[in-house]
Amino acid sequence: RFLMSRLLDYGRFETGASHYMYNHAIATQALCEVYAHTANPTLGVYAQLAVDYLLRAQHRGTGGWRYEPDEAGDTSVVGWVVM
Numbered sequence: 268r269f270l271m272s273r274l275l276d277y278g279r280f281e282t283g284a285s286h287y288m289y290n291h292a293i294a295t296q297a298l299c300e301v302y303a304h305t306a307n308p309t310l311g312v313y314a315q316l317a318v319d320y321l322l323r324a325q326h327r328g329t330g331g332w333r334y335e336p337d338e339a340g341d342t343s344v345v346g347w348v349v350m
């Protein structure tokens with residue numbers, strides 16, 4: 268419920284944290300895992316929004332992720348997103 272309450276309508280989690288994409292990737296993973304265990308349709312909508320945001324935040328030139336959306340890839344951030 269907390270993660271869903273922090274998700275804005277376009278899929279970005281509302282947070283003031285630095286190195287944002289780490290947080291987004293980990294929170295998205297948590298939502299997706301809970302959805303996989305519950306098949307709750309409401310949760311599925313939120314999980315999909317979070318995944319869609321990851322796709323929009325991907326660096327267009329190299330295909331990776333870094334600390335903020337559309338930055339060239341960083342191995343550790345890419346690892347969290349892929350998981």
